[in-house]
Amino acid sequence: MNKMRKEHNLTKNQKIIFDLIDKSSQPLKAYSILYNVQKKGIKAPLQVYRALDKLVEIGKIHKIESRNAFIACHNSSCQVAKATAFSICEICEKVTEISSAGLSKYLANFKDKDGMKYSKYNLEFFGLCKKCTLK
Amino acid sequence: MNKMRKEHNLTKNQKIIFDLIDKSSQPLKAYSILYNVQKKGIKAPLQVYRALDKLVEIGKIHKIESRNAFIACHNSSCQVAKATAFSICEICEKVTEISSAGLSKYLANFKDKDGMKYSKYNLEFFGLCKKCTLK
DNA sequence: TTTTTAGTTGTTATAATATAACACTATGTA
DNA sequence: TACATAGTGTTATATTATAACAACTAAAAA
Numbered sequence: 001m002n003k004m005r006k007e008h009n010l011t012k013n014q015k016i017i018f019d020l021i022d023k024s025s026q027p028l029k030a031y032s033i034l035y036n037v038q039k040k041g042i043k044a045p046l047q048v049y050r051a052l053d054k055l056v057e058i059g060k061i062h063k064i065e066s067r068n069a070f071i072a073c074h075n076s077s078c079q080v081a082k083a084t085a086f087s088i089c090e091i092c093e094k095v096t097e098i099s100s101a102g103l104s105k106y107l108a109n110f111k112d113k114d115g116m117k118y119s120k121y122n123l124e125f126f127g128l129c130k131k132c133t134l135k
Numbered sequence: 136m137n138k139m140r141k142e143h144n145l146t147k148n149q150k151i152i153f154d155l156i157d158k159s160s161q162p163l164k165a166y167s168i169l170y171n172v173q174k175k176g177i178k179a180p181l182q183v184y185r186a187l188d189k190l191v192e193i194g195k196i197h198k199i200e201s202r203n204a205f206i207a208c209h210n211s212s213c214q215v216a217k218a219t220a221f222s223i224c225e226i227c228e229k230v231t232e233i234s235s236a237g238l239s240k241y242l243a244n245f246k247d248k249d250g251m252k253y254s255k256y257n258l259e260f261f262g263l264c265k266k267c268t269l270k
Numbered sequence: 271t272t273t274t275t276a277g278t279t280g281t282t283a284t285a286a287t288a289t290a291a292c293a294c295t296a297t298g299t300a
Numbered sequence: 301t302a303c304a305t306a307g308t309g310t311t312a313t314a315t316t317a318t319a320a321c322a323a324c325t326a327a328a329a330a
Contacts, residue, residue, distance in 0.1 A: 011296095011306085011307060011308090012307095012308090013307080013308075014307090029286085029287085030286090030287065030288080031286065031287075043309080043310085044309070044310065044311085045287085045288070045289090046288085046289075046290095046308095046309085046310085046311095047308075047309070047310095049287090049288065049289075050307075050308085051307095054306095054307090065200035065201045065259075066200045066257065068286085068287065068288095068316095087247055087251070087253060096247070098247055098248075100245075100247070100248075103245060106241055107258075107260075110235075110238060110260070112222055112231070112233055112235070112260075113233075113235075114265055116222070116262070116264070116265060116268075117262070118222060118260035118261055118262030119261065119262045119263075120260070120261040120262065121258060121259065121260045121261065122201065122258070122259050122261075123242075123256060123257070123258045123259075124200075124256065124257050124258075125242075125245070125247075125253035125255070125256045126253055126254065126255040126256065126257075127251070127252070127253035127254045127255065128254075129251070130249055130251065133251075146277090146278060146279085146325095147278095147279090148278080148279075149278090164315085164316085165315090165316065165317080166315070166316075178280080178281085179280070179281065179282085180316085180317070180318090181279095181280085181281085181282095181317085181318075181319090182279075182280070182281095184316090184317065184318075185278075185279085186278095189277095189278090203287095203315085203316065203317095
Protein backbone atom coordinates (compact mmCIF):
# COMPACT_ATOMS: atom_id res chain seq x y z
CA MET A 1 0.00 0.00 0.00
CA ASN A 2 1.48 3.28 -1.10
CA LYS A 3 1.22 5.71 1.76
CA MET A 4 1.95 8.68 -0.47
CA ARG A 5 -1.11 8.09 -2.57
CA LYS A 6 -3.77 10.71 -2.08
CA GLU A 7 -6.70 8.65 -3.23
CA HIS A 8 -7.47 5.97 -0.76
CA ASN A 9 -9.66 3.16 -1.94
CA LEU A 10 -12.30 3.09 0.71
CA THR A 11 -13.76 -0.22 1.70
CA LYS A 12 -17.48 -0.83 1.66
CA ASN A 13 -18.14 0.24 5.23
CA GLN A 14 -15.80 3.20 5.01
CA LYS A 15 -17.54 4.36 1.85
CA ILE A 16 -21.05 4.04 3.29
CA ILE A 17 -20.05 6.02 6.36
CA PHE A 18 -18.02 8.62 4.52
CA ASP A 19 -20.87 9.26 2.08
CA LEU A 20 -23.28 9.82 4.93
CA ILE A 21 -20.99 12.29 6.69
CA ASP A 22 -20.08 14.00 3.45
CA LYS A 23 -23.71 14.62 2.58
CA SER A 24 -24.51 16.00 6.01
CA SER A 25 -24.58 19.73 6.59
CA GLN A 26 -23.56 19.34 10.19
CA PRO A 27 -21.27 17.05 12.21
CA LEU A 28 -22.65 13.60 12.91
CA LYS A 29 -22.24 11.54 16.06
CA ALA A 30 -21.18 7.92 15.96
CA TYR A 31 -24.45 6.44 17.15
CA SER A 32 -26.50 8.65 14.91
CA ILE A 33 -24.37 7.35 12.06
CA LEU A 34 -25.03 3.83 13.26
CA TYR A 35 -28.81 4.29 13.18
CA ASN A 36 -28.56 5.75 9.70
CA VAL A 37 -26.58 2.92 8.19
CA GLN A 38 -28.27 -0.03 9.80
CA LYS A 39 -30.38 -0.57 6.71
CA LYS A 40 -27.14 -0.92 4.79
CA GLY A 41 -26.00 -3.81 6.91
CA ILE A 42 -23.79 -2.06 9.43
CA LYS A 43 -25.13 -3.33 12.71
CA ALA A 44 -22.61 -2.72 15.46
CA PRO A 45 -20.92 0.33 16.99
CA LEU A 46 -17.51 -1.14 16.37
CA GLN A 47 -18.08 -1.27 12.64
CA VAL A 48 -18.81 2.43 12.73
CA TYR A 49 -15.89 3.34 14.99
CA ARG A 50 -13.45 1.37 12.90
CA ALA A 51 -14.50 3.16 9.75
CA LEU A 52 -14.41 6.51 11.55
CA ASP A 53 -10.91 5.84 12.88
CA LYS A 54 -9.63 5.04 9.42
CA LEU A 55 -11.35 8.01 7.80
CA VAL A 56 -9.88 10.33 10.43
CA GLU A 57 -6.45 8.77 9.94
CA ILE A 58 -6.44 9.39 6.20
CA GLY A 59 -7.89 12.88 6.60
CA LYS A 60 -11.24 12.35 4.87
CA ILE A 61 -13.08 13.38 7.98
CA HIS A 62 -12.24 15.23 11.20
CA LYS A 63 -13.43 14.74 14.72
CA ILE A 64 -14.83 17.77 16.50
CA GLU A 65 -13.44 16.92 19.91
CA SER A 66 -15.64 19.20 21.97
CA ARG A 67 -18.74 17.65 20.40
CA ASN A 68 -17.73 14.03 19.85
CA ALA A 69 -18.89 14.41 16.29
CA PHE A 70 -17.46 13.96 12.82
CA ILE A 71 -17.39 16.22 9.80
CA ALA A 72 -16.12 15.66 6.25
CA CYS A 73 -12.97 17.50 5.25
CA HIS A 74 -13.63 20.02 2.53
CA ASN A 75 -10.21 21.52 2.71
CA SER A 76 -8.04 20.14 -0.08
CA SER A 77 -4.89 21.14 1.77
CA CYS A 78 -5.41 18.81 4.73
CA GLN A 79 -5.19 15.35 3.27
CA VAL A 80 -3.92 14.32 6.64
CA ALA A 81 -5.52 15.19 9.92
CA LYS A 82 -2.63 17.10 11.37
CA ALA A 83 -3.65 20.72 11.31
CA THR A 84 -7.30 21.46 11.83
CA ALA A 85 -9.31 24.50 12.83
CA PHE A 86 -13.04 24.94 13.21
CA SER A 87 -15.58 27.53 14.17
CA ILE A 88 -18.50 26.29 16.23
CA CYS A 89 -21.71 28.19 16.81
CA GLU A 90 -22.81 27.82 20.40
CA ILE A 91 -26.46 28.32 19.50
CA CYS A 92 -27.16 26.36 16.33
CA GLU A 93 -24.09 24.11 16.60
CA LYS A 94 -23.09 24.83 13.02
CA VAL A 95 -19.47 23.84 12.48
CA THR A 96 -17.26 25.19 9.72
CA GLU A 97 -13.74 24.16 8.90
CA ILE A 98 -11.48 27.17 8.77
CA SER A 99 -8.94 27.29 6.01
CA SER A 100 -6.73 30.27 6.49
CA ALA A 101 -3.20 30.24 5.17
CA GLY A 102 -2.19 32.82 7.75
CA LEU A 103 -3.57 30.82 10.65
CA SER A 104 -2.05 27.54 9.45
CA LYS A 105 1.30 29.16 8.99
CA TYR A 106 1.20 30.85 12.37
CA LEU A 107 0.29 27.66 14.19
CA ALA A 108 2.58 25.36 12.25
CA ASN A 109 5.49 27.60 13.20
CA PHE A 110 4.44 28.24 16.77
CA LYS A 111 7.09 27.42 19.34
CA ASP A 112 6.44 27.13 23.07
CA LYS A 113 8.58 28.60 25.85
CA ASP A 114 11.13 25.84 25.46
CA GLY A 115 11.34 26.40 21.74
CA MET A 116 9.45 23.19 21.00
CA LYS A 117 7.45 22.87 17.80
CA TYR A 118 4.58 20.45 17.52
CA SER A 119 3.62 18.23 14.65
CA LYS A 120 -0.15 18.52 14.89
CA TYR A 121 -2.78 20.79 16.28
CA ASN A 122 -6.51 21.11 16.59
CA LEU A 123 -8.16 24.45 17.19
CA GLU A 124 -11.81 25.04 17.99
CA PHE A 125 -13.29 28.54 18.05
CA PHE A 126 -16.62 29.12 19.77
CA GLY A 127 -19.08 31.94 19.32
CA LEU A 128 -22.08 32.82 17.23
CA CYS A 129 -22.39 32.19 13.53
CA LYS A 130 -23.59 34.92 11.20
CA LYS A 131 -27.20 33.77 11.26
CA CYS A 132 -27.38 33.51 15.03
CA THR A 133 -25.66 36.86 15.49
CA LEU A 134 -28.48 38.55 13.59
CA LYS A 135 -31.26 36.99 15.66
CA MET B 136 -23.09 36.35 43.88
CA ASN B 137 -20.67 38.84 42.40
CA LYS B 138 -19.50 37.50 39.05
CA MET B 139 -16.61 39.94 38.93
CA ARG B 140 -15.03 38.48 42.00
CA LYS B 141 -11.93 36.48 41.22
CA GLU B 142 -11.95 34.34 44.31
CA HIS B 143 -14.75 31.87 44.24
CA ASN B 144 -15.60 30.22 47.47
CA LEU B 145 -15.50 26.59 46.58
CA THR B 146 -17.93 24.24 48.21
CA LYS B 147 -16.76 21.13 50.01
CA ASN B 148 -16.97 18.82 47.01
CA GLN B 149 -15.52 21.39 44.66
CA LYS B 150 -12.61 21.93 47.02
CA ILE B 151 -11.86 18.24 47.44
CA ILE B 152 -11.86 17.72 43.70
CA PHE B 153 -9.93 20.86 42.87
CA ASP B 154 -7.24 20.00 45.39
CA LEU B 155 -6.80 16.57 43.87
CA ILE B 156 -6.49 17.94 40.33
CA ASP B 157 -4.26 20.78 41.46
CA LYS B 158 -1.81 18.40 43.13
CA SER B 159 -1.65 16.12 40.13
CA SER B 160 1.19 16.45 37.66
CA GLN B 161 -0.95 15.23 34.80
CA PRO B 162 -4.57 15.55 33.71
CA LEU B 163 -7.02 13.40 35.61
CA LYS B 164 -10.08 11.63 34.25
CA ALA B 165 -13.43 11.87 35.91
CA TYR B 166 -13.66 8.27 37.09
CA SER B 167 -10.09 8.24 38.30
CA ILE B 168 -11.00 11.31 40.35
CA LEU B 169 -14.04 9.45 41.65
CA TYR B 170 -11.95 6.50 42.86
CA ASN B 171 -9.57 8.90 44.56
CA VAL B 172 -12.18 10.82 46.49
CA GLN B 173 -14.43 7.98 47.58
CA LYS B 174 -12.74 7.86 50.95
CA LYS B 175 -13.74 11.50 51.37
CA GLY B 176 -17.41 10.71 50.95
CA ILE B 177 -17.92 11.46 47.28
CA LYS B 178 -19.61 8.32 46.06
CA ALA B 179 -21.27 9.00 42.72
CA PRO B 180 -20.11 10.09 39.26
CA LEU B 181 -22.57 12.94 39.26
CA GLN B 182 -21.02 14.49 42.32
CA VAL B 183 -17.72 14.54 40.48
CA TYR B 184 -19.13 15.84 37.20
CA ARG B 185 -21.02 18.61 38.93
CA ALA B 186 -17.92 19.83 40.66
CA LEU B 187 -15.92 19.55 37.45
CA ASP B 188 -18.52 21.53 35.50
CA LYS B 189 -18.42 24.30 38.04
CA LEU B 190 -14.64 24.37 38.25
CA VAL B 191 -14.40 24.56 34.46
CA GLU B 192 -17.00 27.31 34.39
CA ILE B 193 -15.08 29.49 36.81
CA GLY B 194 -11.77 28.75 35.13
CA LYS B 195 -10.05 26.89 37.99
CA ILE B 196 -9.57 23.85 35.79
CA HIS B 197 -9.66 23.12 32.08
CA LYS B 198 -10.88 20.12 30.17
CA ILE B 199 -8.46 18.57 27.71
CA GLU B 200 -11.06 17.67 25.10
CA SER B 201 -9.01 15.17 23.15
CA ARG B 202 -8.30 13.24 26.32
CA ASN B 203 -11.47 13.68 28.35
CA ALA B 204 -9.32 14.77 31.23
CA PHE B 205 -9.00 17.73 33.54
CA ILE B 206 -6.04 19.88 34.52
CA ALA B 207 -5.72 22.76 36.97
CA CYS B 208 -5.25 26.21 35.52
CA HIS B 209 -1.86 27.64 36.40
CA ASN B 210 -2.22 30.61 34.16
CA SER B 211 -3.25 33.63 36.15
CA SER B 212 -4.52 35.36 33.03
CA CYS B 213 -7.28 32.90 32.33
CA GLN B 214 -9.64 33.21 35.24
CA VAL B 215 -12.32 32.20 32.83
CA ALA B 216 -12.16 29.26 30.49
CA LYS B 217 -12.45 31.20 27.29
CA ALA B 218 -9.03 31.08 25.73
CA THR B 219 -7.01 27.95 26.31
CA ALA B 220 -4.03 26.33 24.66
CA PHE B 221 -2.17 23.17 25.54
CA SER B 222 0.70 21.05 24.35
CA ILE B 223 0.20 17.31 24.60
CA CYS B 224 2.95 14.73 24.33
CA GLU B 225 1.77 11.80 22.27
CA ILE B 226 4.12 9.41 24.04
CA CYS B 227 4.03 10.23 27.75
CA GLU B 228 0.73 12.16 27.62
CA LYS B 229 2.24 15.07 29.52
CA VAL B 230 0.05 18.13 29.10
CA THR B 231 1.21 21.70 29.57
CA GLU B 232 -0.85 24.82 29.43
CA ILE B 233 0.64 27.30 27.02
CA SER B 234 0.66 30.90 28.06
CA SER B 235 1.95 32.99 25.25
CA ALA B 236 0.86 36.58 24.91
CA GLY B 237 1.54 36.46 21.19
CA LEU B 238 -0.58 33.39 20.64
CA SER B 239 -3.47 34.68 22.76
CA LYS B 240 -3.45 37.96 20.95
CA TYR B 241 -3.30 36.33 17.54
CA LEU B 242 -6.19 34.00 18.29
CA ALA B 243 -8.34 36.52 20.13
CA ASN B 244 -8.15 38.78 17.09
CA PHE B 245 -8.51 36.08 14.48
CA LYS B 246 -11.32 36.67 12.00
CA ASP B 247 -12.67 34.06 9.63
CA LYS B 248 -13.45 34.55 5.94
CA ASP B 249 -16.68 36.32 6.79
CA GLY B 250 -14.91 38.65 9.17
CA MET B 251 -16.40 36.90 12.19
CA LYS B 252 -14.59 36.97 15.51
CA TYR B 253 -15.20 34.32 18.12
CA SER B 254 -15.51 34.72 21.84
CA LYS B 255 -13.71 31.56 22.93
CA TYR B 256 -11.22 29.06 21.66
CA ASN B 257 -9.44 25.92 22.64
CA LEU B 258 -6.21 24.87 20.99
CA GLU B 259 -4.43 21.57 21.45
CA PHE B 260 -0.96 20.98 20.04
CA PHE B 261 0.34 17.43 19.70
CA GLY B 262 3.88 16.20 19.42
CA LEU B 263 6.71 15.05 21.62
CA CYS B 264 7.72 16.72 24.84
CA LYS B 265 11.36 17.53 25.54
CA LYS B 266 12.00 14.33 27.47
CA CYS B 267 10.43 12.07 24.88
CA THR B 268 12.22 13.84 22.04
CA LEU B 269 15.56 12.88 23.59
CA LYS B 270 14.75 9.19 23.92
C1' DT C 271 -35.97 37.28 62.09
C1' DT C 272 -38.31 35.01 58.50
C1' DT C 273 -38.65 34.07 53.85
C1' DT C 274 -37.05 33.44 49.54
C1' DT C 275 -33.95 32.11 46.21
C1' DA C 276 -30.30 30.08 43.88
C1' DG C 277 -27.19 26.78 44.24
C1' DT C 278 -25.43 22.50 45.96
C1' DT C 279 -25.96 17.74 47.64
C1' DG C 280 -26.99 12.75 47.68
C1' DT C 281 -29.06 9.11 45.33
C1' DT C 282 -30.64 5.72 41.83
C1' DA C 283 -31.00 4.82 37.32
C1' DT C 284 -29.76 5.21 32.65
C1' DA C 285 -27.89 7.29 28.38
C1' DA C 286 -24.11 8.06 25.31
C1' DT C 287 -19.53 7.17 23.80
C1' DA C 288 -15.95 3.86 22.92
C1' DT C 289 -13.00 -0.45 23.08
C1' DA C 290 -11.50 -5.65 23.92
C1' DA C 291 -11.23 -10.03 22.11
C1' DC C 292 -11.78 -13.51 18.75
C1' DA C 293 -12.75 -15.97 14.59
C1' DC C 294 -13.12 -15.17 9.93
C1' DT C 295 -12.60 -12.90 5.08
C1' DA C 296 -10.70 -10.15 1.37
C1' DT C 297 -6.96 -8.23 -1.09
C1' DG C 298 -2.42 -7.29 -2.66
C1' DT C 299 2.06 -9.05 -3.28
C1' DA C 300 6.21 -12.18 -3.09
C1' DT D 301 0.41 -20.69 -3.93
C1' DA D 302 1.55 -18.71 0.41
C1' DC D 303 2.16 -14.92 3.11
C1' DA D 304 1.18 -10.44 5.11
C1' DT D 305 -1.84 -6.76 5.96
C1' DA D 306 -6.09 -4.81 6.63
C1' DG D 307 -10.97 -5.14 7.11
C1' DT D 308 -15.31 -7.65 8.77
C1' DG D 309 -18.90 -9.43 11.89
C1' DT D 310 -20.01 -10.50 16.40
C1' DT D 311 -20.70 -10.53 21.46
C1' DA D 312 -19.58 -8.51 25.45
C1' DT D 313 -17.99 -4.85 28.19
C1' DA D 314 -15.61 -0.54 29.53
C1' DT D 315 -15.72 4.35 29.84
C1' DT D 316 -17.75 8.82 29.89
C1' DA D 317 -21.71 11.56 31.03
C1' DT D 318 -26.57 13.01 32.18
C1' DA D 319 -31.73 12.74 33.85
C1' DA D 320 -34.75 13.14 37.52
C1' DC D 321 -36.06 14.01 42.15
C1' DA D 322 -36.02 15.01 47.01
C1' DA D 323 -33.50 17.24 50.52
C1' DC D 324 -30.26 20.63 52.38
C1' DT D 325 -27.60 25.08 52.89
C1' DA D 326 -26.01 29.68 52.61
C1' DA D 327 -26.71 34.28 51.41
C1' DA D 328 -29.66 38.05 50.28
C1' DA D 329 -34.19 40.32 50.50
C1' DA D 330 -38.26 41.47 52.99
